Amino acid sequence: MPPYASREARRRRRAAVFGTSPARPGAAPPLRVTAGTVLDAGPHLLVLAADGAETRIAMSGTTTVWHGGRGGLAALRPGRPVIVRQKDGGVADRVWVDIGRVAGTILSCGRGTVEVDMGVHRRRAHVVIPPHARERVLVRHPRLEPGYLVDLICVGSPDGPRAVRPGTSQPGYRADDLAAPEATAPVPEVLHGTATWFGDAGDETPDGVAYPAVDSEESAGGCAGAPSGCVPLPYLSVGSEVSVHNECGGRSAVVPVVECGCMAARFCDRCVECGASPRGRIVELTPAAFARLGGDLDAGCFNASVRVEGAW
Known part of the structure; x- marks a missing residue:
């Protein structure tokens, strides 16, 4: 696990990565999201253990609770991991339970x-x-x-x-039968494709993205034998930062690469949340990062554009 994976380090990194300014000029900023474990829940208040502290989030009649489908207060049992996306006023908008x-x-x-x-x-x-x-x-x-x-x-x-x-439609080929791009295929300045998410509500992975083309050489953090995917991507190292823009919701943020997304490289599929995206998964976000950018975890994906180092 990366050396910055302690709770306090994750909290500071989240604050730095998901600030109030969008990564792309003109884009909306990321939303406020809290991941934690339910301590108590009522019609007007949700109490969580999050980042080593007790966190209280207001609930309303419009708050939607997901627990394998549309749920209610009964799903918010103490001990269950949740991800809460909040509205601008801090009131819970969506709560995903044990997803x-x-x-x-x-x-x-x-x-x-x-x-x-x-x-x-x-x-x-x-x-x-x-x-x-x-x-x-x-x-x-x-x-x-x-x-x-x-x-x-x-x-x-x-x-x-x-x-x-x-989560998405199944690709029609076997996992070991992926057609790689030509070696001379140019790498675009801005990548366009699908953003998905990985893990679960109780995952300890620090917020960020799993990237399909992490270099396997030396200490970059990639995995040897990973497929090259179906689209040309620039090689990065764990710890690099990328700007991710949700083309469906208009939100944008700079997020760190925290893991090699070697499995994402095998999926040459499309997202159809707002029209069909180009083929290929270009990032997999952690659940909280995905929700911050306006993605609905139960929907599974959004059409995305990605650029290295946050420069638009």
Whole structure:
């Protein structure tokens, strides 16, 4: 884990990265988001343990709670991890309870289950696909077979992640059959494609992005053997910063590269939140970072433009 991964260091880094000024001139600034664990909840107040302190967030009748779908106060049980996006006045707008995501290569399938390899930096996951979610998953992931890619929005349970819906549509090729761009293909100054998110509401990964083209040489932080993806990307190191702009919501921020996104490189898909994006996942954000830029975690993606070093 990076050396700045302590709670206090994460708090300071978040404050520096997600300030009030947008990274792109004319863009809206990021929203206020709090990630923590529920201590208490009522119709008007949500109390969290966040960054080692007690945090109180106002609730209203318009606050939406997600827990595997539209939920309510009953979902806000003490001990559950949540991500809260707030309105300008500080009132909770959206609350995601125990949300998670599993994206990677299918290793095996059982009756209502799937085993997924999420890449060298992440654990394998055993996902339950309950009957009420299976039809929704199969509509966009018709090949639940070993060797194919899968992307699932999940909710936590004592038995592990339970699939709720597909995160995106399944690419039509096997995970090891990705067509790489030509070696001479030019790298654009501004990258256009899909932004997704990774991890879960209780993840300890510091806020930032997993980038699909982290250099594997020396101490850059990349993983050897990672695919080059389907779009040309500049090589970066862990600790580099990129400007991410949500083309659907108009919000922008500078965020650090915290992990190699080698699995994202295998997904040559599109986001269709506001028209079809160009193919390719160009960043995977942590859940809080994704929500700060106006993305809805249960939707799974937004159309994005990305530029290195925050210069627009």
